[in-house]
Amino acid sequence: MALDADTLKQLLDTIRRFVDERLIPLEAEVDRNDEVPAAIVQQMRELGLFGLTIPEDYGGLGLTMSEEVQVAFELGRTTPAFRSVIGTNVGIGSQGLIMDGTDGQKRRYLPKLASGEIIGSFALTEPGAGSDAASIRTSARRDGNHYVINGSKRYITNAHVAGLFTVFARTDPHSTGASGVSAFLDPADAQGLSLGIPERKMGQKGAQVCDVMFDECRVPADALVGENEGIGFKTAMKTLDRGRIHIAAVSVAVAERLIRMALDYAMEREQFGKPIAEFQLIQAMLADSKAEAYAARCMVEETARRRDAGEDVSTEASCCKYFCTEMVGRVADRAVQIHGGAGYIADYGVERFYRDVRLFRIYEGTSQIQQLIIARNMIRAARK
Numbered sequence: 439m440a441l442d443a444d445t446l447k448q449l450l451d452t453i454r455r456f457v458d459e460r461l462i463p464l465e466a467e468v469d470r471n472d473e474v475p476a477a478i479v480q481q482m483r484e485l486g487l488f489g490l491t492i493p494e495d496y497g498g499l500g501l502t503m504s505e506e507v508q509v510a511f512e513l514g515r516t517t518p519a520f521r522s523v524i525g526t527n528v529g530i531g532s533q534g535l536i537m538d539g540t541d542g543q544k545r546r547y548l549p550k551l552a553s554g555e556i557i558g559s560f561a562l563t564e565p566g567a568g569s570d571a572a573s574i575r576t577s578a579r580r581d582g583n584h585y586v587i588n589g590s591k592r593y594i595t596n597a598h599v600a601g602l603f604t605v606f607a608r609t610d611p612h613s614t615g616a617s618g619v620s621a622f623l624d625p626a627d628a629q630g631l632s633l634g635i636p637e638r639k640m641g642q643k644g645a646q647v648c649d650v651m652f653d654e655c656r657v658p659a660d661a662l663v664g665e666n667e668g669i670g671f672k673t674a675m676k677t678l679d680r681g682r683i684h685i686a687a688v689s690v691a692v693a694e695r696l697i698r699m700a701l702d703y704a705m706e707r708e709q710f711g712k713p714i715a716e717f718q719l720i721q722a723m724l725a726d727s728k729a730e731a732y733a734a735r736c737m738v739e740e741t742a743r744r745r746d747a748g749e750d751v752s753t754e755a756s757c758c759k760y761f762c763t764e765m766v767g768r769v770a771d772r773a774v775q776i777h778g779g780a781g782y783i784a785d786y787g788v789e790r791f792y793r794d795v796r797l798f799r800i801y802e803g804t805s806q807i808q809q810l811i812i813a814r815n816m817i818r819a820a821r822k
């Protein structure tokens with residue numbers, strides 16, 4: 439449900455202050471310690487950030503897509519690891535349940551996800567199945583009133599703190615593609631579920647990923663998302679569709695922050711007797727970044743608006759993820775260049791963002807996969 443204008447403004451103002459006063463000052467520390475302080479996570483709970491997209495009936499704010507991207511524009515102005523704390527509950531860790539879960543499943547888990555009492559993780563990727571997600575081999579065998587899950591999942595965000603996993607597994611052992619896949623709600627304390635050690639990553643320090651292993655992991659039959667087997671792959675794709683617009687919005691916010699940092703530096707740093715901002719080659723980098731970030735912001739807002747209006751925005755969501763995540767990579771590269779040697783030195787923070795944004799082009803569908811989705815949809819539409 440859409441918030442009234444005053445409530446939305448109040449929410450955005452509160453998040454803006456939280457980002458400026460609490461999160462931005464901690465960026466270097468989070469990068470150094472590879473951890474978001476517990477006090478910050480608690481404040482995020484108190485601000486209701488874990489429940490941004492969870493329906494009001496289940497204790498969340500039930501933001502529309504347009505409202506969600508406005509929040510992402512604010513939260514995205516700081517190191518992406520902070521957003522990652524709430525990112526799975528707001529996105530991939532709750533949306534499958536919201537879209538396709540039963541009432542009972544929603545009542546059981548959504549209030550806890552909305553309050554941040556538990557963290558939700560999304561476990562699709564496997565060692566042998568990344569972009570080709572329909573080829574997953576994790577299996578779920580029906581055994582009386584239970585399913586028994588076997589397999590392993592790779593690079594699962596927030597797995598180390600998760601209370602609930604949405605796990606994708608093959609219920610039809612004879613199938614090889616999307617149709618034999620089902621989704622399950624698997625509590626972290628289920629017998630037979632174990633975690634790998636957190637991976638060392640290029641950037642986004644403070645956000646953790648690790649493997650999740652299932653060894654004869656028994657879950658009750660009602661852990662199946664929805665009531666039918668075989669719809670899990672569709673659940674995963676719908677979840678990722680929404681997430682793509684969100685990641686695109688975060689990319690816009692990081693780009694705008696980097697442009698501000700680059701502009702400030704260019705106006706202050708002097709070479710050849712004047713601020714480097716007066717050199718036209720520097721101006722070209724600033725202008726290219728500004729124009730691309732503006733185009734990205736507009737496409738995200740437009741796609742969100744059309745999704746809220748009930749349109750199928752699969753193509754546009756992929757356009758947003760593709761363009762915005764590639765755009766912020768270019769902007770980060772130019773920001774480093776404008777800072778010269780300082781851009782390569784940790785104290786200035788630009789190199790940290792340069793590392794952080796690299797991930798946006800890889801997870802929740804790589805740039806190449808977005809290109810394939812866009813082209814496939816174009817061809818399908820032309821054949822109609």
Ligand SMILES: Cc1cc2nc3c(=O)[nH]c(=O)nc-3n(C[C@H](O)[C@H](O)[C@H](O)COP(=O)(O)OP(=O)(O)OC[C@H]3O[C@@H](n4cnc5c(N)ncnc54)[C@H](O)[C@@H]3O)c2cc1C
Nearest residue numbers: 560561562563568569593594595647800801802803804806
């Ligand atoms: C930090 C991090 C967090 C993550 N969090 C999660 C999570 O919470 N849950 C989850 O399930 N997964 C998660 N992932 C996994 C992520 O979604 C995958 O890494 C991603 O989808 C790519 O899969 P892959 O790594 O197997 O690469 P691959 O699929 O092996 O791709 C390798 C390269 O080949 C290209 N490629 C593949 N197929 C094609 C094709 N048909 N045409 C052209 N090019 C192609 C890709 O674009 C890429 O450039 C995370 C990954 C990372 C690094």
